[in-house]
Amino acid sequence: MTTLSSPKKDKNRFGSSTRISILDIPFDKFIHKEAFSLVKAHLKNPNTKAFFIATPNPEMLLEARKNEYFKKTLQSTDLNIADGSGILLASKILGNPLPERVTGVDFMLSICRESVNMGAKIFLLGAQEGIAEKAKEKLEGQFPGISIVSTYSGSPDPINEQKICSLINESGADILFVAFGAPKQELWLARNLENLPKIKITMGVGGAFDFIAGVRKRAPVWMRKLWLEWLFRLIQEPKRLKRIFNATVKFPLVFLRNLYSNKRKQF
């Protein structure tokens, strides 16, 4: 198991002091373009450790309160971008607003686009059988010249880790997208990243392969703008009710209770 480095609460690996903390999880105060410039700089640098990107959402923050290893993992990533309106709202209440929502799927697409210019190779790991392959075809259509060297559905079960790491290393990939859902994908990366020396950029992407492959629909832009994505997901996948409840009801309550008790401690 990887030894997690000490939490990088205030500074990211590039030294900027632009992190805020929500329920002990750091978030980088970047718009899409700024966050992406860090990724580009890292891709250009030939001798660096993998740059680990996470997109913590309200459910992940709740999970991190129960799971110390997950919390430490999210505190040790190189870039945490806010993929969720609940996180943006929390940052506003804290008086230190994050500038915009940067969705995991959009950020993944930006990295894919840039990989063409950089000649970087991509590995797609996770999702149901056949989905990563379908996502590969779509990405090849969208970004001519993209090099997706391999896809593997796999499983986040630790028993399969050695085999998956060998596949990734043999593929020669520089960029690894992992779609096992949170927290499995981040925990998988925390355990295995040190055994993937060629990977320069990695990111847990949740359901992004499903969206790109077209087997799951994204909420229309107007719903995203009105922060109603949760409603669209509920209609599409009623079985997500508990997860949506956690994100829209439980998270705000936990956040506000925490804020109140911190304020009381200050007096």
Ligand code: UDP
């Ligand atoms: N997934 C997987 N293996 C697992 C659990 C999930 O490959 O053991 C995949 C699942 O098929 C989906 C992705 O992980 O493609 C994440 O799905 P989820 O709905 O949790 O994503 P999110 O809500 O984060 O977008």
